[in-house]
Amino acid sequence: MSPINILVIDDNKNDLLMAKFVIMRMGYNPILLDNPSKAIETLQGSAVSVIVLDYDMPGMTGLDVLKKIKRNTTFAKIPIVMLTGNSSSDHVRNTVQQGAMDYIVKPIDPTIFETKINKIINAGLQHKKEDWIEFELDKATKAELKIFNYSRIISIGEVSLTLAANQDYPVGFTFFSDAQIFHDLEIKNPALKIEASTKTSDGYVIRCTMVGLSEVELKKVRLYQKLLVSKKAS
Amino acid sequence: MTKKKFQSGIKLKYEHLLSFDRNKVDELIQIGKDINEDVLDQMLDLHFKTSIDIVTEMNAALQNSDLPKVAELAHKFKSNTGQLGLLKLNVMCGDLENLIKDTPNCKDEICELVNLILHENQLTLSKLKLLQGQAA
Numbered sequence: 001m002s003p004i005n006i007l008v009i010d011d012n013k014n015d016l017l018m019a020k021f022v023i024m025r026m027g028y029n030p031i032l033l034d035n036p037s038k039a040i041e042t043l044q045g046s047a048v049s050v051i052v053l054d055y056d057m058p059g060m061t062g063l064d065v066l067k068k069i070k071r072n073t074t075f076a077k078i079p080i081v082m083l084t085g086n087s088s089s090d091h092v093r094n095t096v097q098q099g100a101m102d103y104i105v106k107p108i109d110p111t112i113f114e115t116k117i118n119k120i121i122n123a124g125l126q127h128k129k130e131d132w133i134e135f136e137l138d139k140a141t142k143a144e145l146k147i148f149n150y151s152r153i154i155s156i157g158e159v160s161l162t163l164a165a166n167q168d169y170p171v172g173f174t175f176f177s178d179a180q181i182f183h184d185l186e187i188k189n190p191a192l193k194i195e196a197s198t199k200t201s202d203g204y205v206i207r208c209t210m211v212g213l214s215e216v217e218l219k220k221v222r223l224y225q226k227l228l229v230s231k232k233a234s
Numbered sequence: 235m236t237k238k239k240f241q242s243g244i245k246l247k248y249e250h251l252l253s254f255d256r257n258k259v260d261e262l263i264q265i266g267k268d269i270n271e272d273v274l275d276q277m278l279d280l281h282f283k284t285s286i287d288i289v290t291e292m293n294a295a296l297q298n299s300d301l302p303k304v305a306e307l308a309h310k311f312k313s314n315t316g317q318l319g320l321l322k323l324n325v326m327c328g329d330l331e332n333l334i335k336d337t338p339n340c341k342d343e344i345c346e347l348v349n350l351i352l353h354e355n356q357l358t359l360s361k362l363k364l365l366q367g368q369a370a
Contacts, residue, residue: 021266
């Protein structure tokens, strides 16, 4: 698993050092930048999960950097937390209006810093998970492919099954199955992801993983598997 | 307000404040233990270097009557001192920043406060060096 990178942009070296230690304690990888004009260049070099950006910097201010990042389509979605020595309502309003997700008042309080950054990272991970489910469902729905009625199940394992089909399907392809076996097990249209596809003399043997089954559904599959094994043995 | 009254007032204002907050120091020591790094030592080393640069620049800016620069440095020093829990310097820097912003014509008061910061910084640096020696 790749490390979670947090970019901190602050011209103040003392604040950068403090942020570095707190981020290390959180188990993430700090990327420190004391020159705000190199923000985009730095983002191009590493995958960053959160940006912590100082509000008050001479020359290019934190707001300038914030606007620049938000204008860049590649990096606009990276959550930005502003660091500010001033918690006045004007400051906060400015940062939020420009697209910052939150702000942290200096000096950095490790507990507040950790809580706010973790909240954003966890929300990001949740989004990623939801995006993935949505993507898989969308792919399966658009495909409108229910191949099981036209194929034969060869074997069924705890979380996988092998079937014979007359058509090749791309590895990674996900589809809903309406095979009779799932009707019998009262599992409604489970999603199957193709792991491997091998050509044989009379078609293809396809190995699939069952995606998103509940614990109850898995129990049913396991029971079916046991029954199948004992039936074969007898 | 006369200059004399301001001086006595300003001393009274900061007298009750601690030079540094022991809880903040303990917090830095704990972070160091958690990540297996000498956090306090590194923070202090950087502070010794940057504080000398800042107060030197602040003094020079004051001599040149460059008050915006003095305010900018006070803001920076406020952040640095807050990070280490240097309460007295932290409050003084905040006051200096506000004084310049609100009443830039009060040159005497500004000079007095800068001098107080320079003096307090000397005292604090000595205490921090002692603390660093004890921690080592």
